[in-house]
Amino acid sequence: MSEKIVISPTSRQEGHAELVMEVDDEGIVTKGRYFSITPVRGLEKIVTGKSPETAPVITQRICGVCPIPHTLASVEAMDDSLDIEIPKAARQLRELLLAAHDVNSHAIHQFLIAQDIVPADLMVTAINSVSEIRKNAQYVVDMVGGEGIHPSDVRIGGMAKNISEVARKRLYARLKALQPKLDAHVELIIGLVADKGFPEGLGVHNQKPLATDVLYGDRTKFELDRFTEILPESWYDDPEIGKRACSTIPLYDGRSVEVGPRARMEVFQGFKDKGVVAQHVARALEMKTALSKAIDILAELDTSAPVMADYDIRGTNKLGVGAIEGPRGMDIHMAQVKDAKTQFYSCLVPTTWNIPTMGPATEGFHHDFGPHVIRAYDPCLSCATHVIVVDDEDRSIIKNEMVRI
Amino acid sequence: MVLGTYKQITLARSTDKQIQKISQDGGIATGLLCFALDEKIIDGAVVAGPSDEMWKPEPTVALSSDEIMAAAGTKYTLSPNMWMVKEAVRQYGLEKAGIVTIPCQTMGLRKMQSYPIGVRFVADKIALDIGICCTENFPFESLKTFISAKAGVNFDLVEKMDIGKGKFWVKTQDDMISFPIKETHGYEQSGCKVCLDLVSELSDISTGSIGAPDDWSAVQVRTDIGETVFNKAVDAGAIELKPIDEGKFGLEMLTRLSKSKKEKAMKEIDRRKELGLPVPYKASSEKEDPLANV
Numbered sequence: 001m002s003e004k005i006v007i008s009p010t011s012r013q014e015g016h017a018e019l020v021m022e023v024d025d026e027g028i029v030t031k032g033r034y035f036s037i038t039p040v041r042g043l044e045k046i047v048t049g050k051s052p053e054t055a056p057v058i059t060q061r062i063c064g065v066c067p068i069p070h071t072l073a074s075v076e077a078m079d080d081s082l083d084i085e086i087p088k089a090a091r092q093l094r095e096l097l098l099a100a101h102d103v104n105s106h107a108i109h110q111f112l113i114a115q116d117i118v119p120a121d122l123m124v125t126a127i128n129s130v131s132e133i134r135k136n137a138q139y140v141v142d143m144v145g146g147e148g149i150h151p152s153d154v155r156i157g158g159m160a161k162n163i164s165e166v167a168r169k170r171l172y173a174r175l176k177a178l179q180p181k182l183d184a185h186v187e188l189i190i191g192l193v194a195d196k197g198f199p200e201g202l203g204v205h206n207q208k209p210l211a212t213d214v215l216y217g218d219r220t221k222f223e224l225d226r227f228t229e230i231l232p233e234s235w236y237d238d239p240e241i242g243k244r245a246c247s248t249i250p251l252y253d254g255r256s257v258e259v260g261p262r263a264r265m266e267v268f269q270g271f272k273d274k275g276v277v278a279q280h281v282a283r284a285l286e287m288k289t290a291l292s293k294a295i296d297i298l299a300e301l302d303t304s305a306p307v308m309a310d311y312d313i314r315g316t317n318k319l320g321v322g323a324i325e326g327p328r329g330m331d332i333h334m335a336q337v338k339d340a341k342t343q344f345y346s347c348l349v350p351t352t353w354n355i356p357t358m359g360p361a362t363e364g365f366h367h368d369f370g371p372h373v374i375r376a377y378d379p380c381l382s383c384a385t386h387v388i389v390v391d392d393e394d395r396s397i398i399k400n401e402m403v404r405i
Numbered sequence: 406m407v408l409g410t411y412k413q414i415t416l417a418r419s420t421d422k423q424i425q426k427i428s429q430d431g432g433i434a435t436g437l438l439c440f441a442l443d444e445k446i447i448d449g450a451v452v453a454g455p456s457d458e459m460w461k462p463e464p465t466v467a468l469s470s471d472e473i474m475a476a477a478g479t480k481y482t483l484s485p486n487m488w489m490v491k492e493a494v495r496q497y498g499l500e501k502a503g504i505v506t507i508p509c510q511t512m513g514l515r516k517m518q519s520y521p522i523g524v525r526f527v528a529d530k531i532a533l534d535i536g537i538c539c540t541e542n543f544p545f546e547s548l549k550t551f552i553s554a555k556a557g558v559n560f561d562l563v564e565k566m567d568i569g570k571g572k573f574w575v576k577t578q579d580d581m582i583s584f585p586i587k588e589t590h591g592y593e594q595s596g597c598k599v600c601l602d603l604v605s606e607l608s609d610i611s612t613g614s615i616g617a618p619d620d621w622s623a624v625q626v627r628t629d630i631g632e633t634v635f636n637k638a639v640d641a642g643a644i645e646l647k648p649i650d651e652g653k654f655g656l657e658m659l660t661r662l663s664k665s666k667k668e669k670a671m672k673e674i675d676r677r678k679e680l681g682l683p684v685p686y687k688a689s690s691e692k693e694d695p696l697a698n699v
Contacts, residue, residue, distance in 0.1 A: 146495050
């Protein structure tokens with residue numbers, strides 16, 4: 001006798017999604033399906049036909065949780081399309097910005113899962129620790145990006161401004177002082193996750209990891225011809241879900257993949273563990289990697305160096321790819337520029353990759369653990385939404401060729 | 406009260422010989438900022454620094470006394486200092502920024518601090534605001550035009566400009582030319598016509614030449630922060646004081662000019678209101694004290 005458990009919307013994540021689990025008599029999940037129900041945004045259509053500078057400004061609004069990766073992926077895509085080689089200092093500033101954002105964004109996630117893993121007597125300690133880390137990481141984002149949430153200083157061709165020497169020294173000192181606090185925080189989180197006693201093998205799946213870089217992202221590692229995108233109707237074996245799902249299913253080599261901190265660590269650092277606990281541990285460990293990278297960059301950065309390249313805005317209609325390793329996984333933006341206008345724009349964002357992987361990852365355990373599995377991937381739905389509902393009555397979605405809305 | 410709220414009003418000047426030489430009057434803005442920087446009360450300041458063009462100021466973030474001194478002296482044209490505040494806090498990383506503002510900018514600054522929309526974690530990093538007296542301000546092209554037309558001097562030859570004794574003064578290397586201040590009317594920017602503030606009523610410390618003899622400034626200390634910094638500077642001997650003359654050429658003149666600026670502006674505000682034009686002030690019928698800066 002199989003029963004259906006529906007959690008809608010799944011909680012403590014960005015955006016709206018639904019988890020549908022078929023369970024057997026013992027309550028063990030036999031089939032898990034996870035899909036986005038966040039309405040379509042259409043940002044890629046908004047930027048098409050406008051000047052290239054519009055794209056980073058609009059697409060960073062995809063989300064307020066990780067605006068930095070979207071901004072960076074957008075300018076990287078434009079840089080690629082316009083054949084711009086950005087100055088070294090600009091590249092360093094971009095990497096610094098993303099590293100600081102990683103620390104901040106992972107800390108947000110730890111705040112979201114605090115209710116799951118932190119016992120009541122440690123709650124205040126854990127939350128204070130998260131706040132302290134976020135405060136310092138955001139301070140770097142504020143100064144390097146120009147704005148804390150939607151950075152204004154990341155531009156096509158580099159950065160709007162270099163930071164001053166005073167700011168560099170100040171940031172360096174601040175992050176150095178943060179290091180012991182972060183180490184203690186990471187230890188705390190890993191310890192708490194271990195103490196929670198998730199069953200062994202929870203959330204383990206067989207999908208391959210996909211990552212392009214340890215932290216920043218490398219467009220050369222993403223091969224476009226290995227990528228395909230299919231409609232949810234042909235992915236989900238439940239026609240009802242296929243119709244309601246709001247995101248396309250991206251596949252790499254014809255299979256769904258896993259992206260995010262654990263995937264990065266598996267690809268680049270030989271991290272072997274899988275499942276819910278491994279996700280949390282990898283995410284915590286990556287905060288250390290990101291912070292030490294930020295400190296290294298601040299030690300080396302030449303604050304008098306130029307940060308903006310000269311370029312021709314007109315473009316040659318080359319397909320530019322920007323691949324950024326965001327906190328929640330690989331974020332790809334693609335752009336074509338010709339006659340100084342964006343001709344084509346498309347985003348393949350982190351959670352879109354993870355959506356088809358997350359559902360099956362809930363299988364084999366009691367459905368009570370379902371939300372824990374989902375949360376372990378830190379899904380962020382608002383950016384993932386990629387198809388449009390044309391008819392509100394029967395919720396059918398738009399034709400295949402129009403998918404890249 | 407036409408001079409705003411203040412704790413103390415006095416004449417003052419900077420004791421530093423170098424500052425006395427380059428500054429407009431008593432060198433209070435320059436002197437106080439340099440002192441505050443030395444004492445680490447501020448870690449930098451947004452000032453109207455020099456640009457590529459003579460007499461055209463550019464909002465600059467000064468991180469040293471030298472850079473503050475390079476910005477000394479009044480330039481009778483617009484320097485949008487508020488525009489630089491965000492950059493000072495972000496790219497320059499200032500945590501306790503000083504700033505020099507004219508009355509309209511002071512109002513903007515306080516509004517920014519009260520409603521930090523779009524300036525989160527920026528407005529709260531302003532530690533000291535020195536307001537300067539201002540009767541009106543001229544766009545750069547206006548200034549150039551009336552100096553060459555009224556004073557008949559090539560703009561590039563001007564060494565100092567000043568307003569005093571009802572006249573606009575232009576000093577060149579071998580000449581001192583003046584013409585009645587009335588003749589500059591029509592050249593000021595139109596916002597000045599509805600401005601109700603002569604003395605930067607909302608600043609921490611305001612300073613200006615009105616009511617003070619040559620080479621001295623009339624200073625009003627307004628806030629707790631302003632008082633602390635000012636008293637420290639006086640105790641350290643960076644600034645010397647002299648009581649202000651209560652009479653016709655002192656406090657009385659300052660009060661009279663402030664009152665007349667307010668009355669004139671209020672008339673214009675009422676006129677514009679009647680025409681249905683947008684004015685960021687209340688009409689005189691809408692407020693208790695018709696001269697209040699609201």
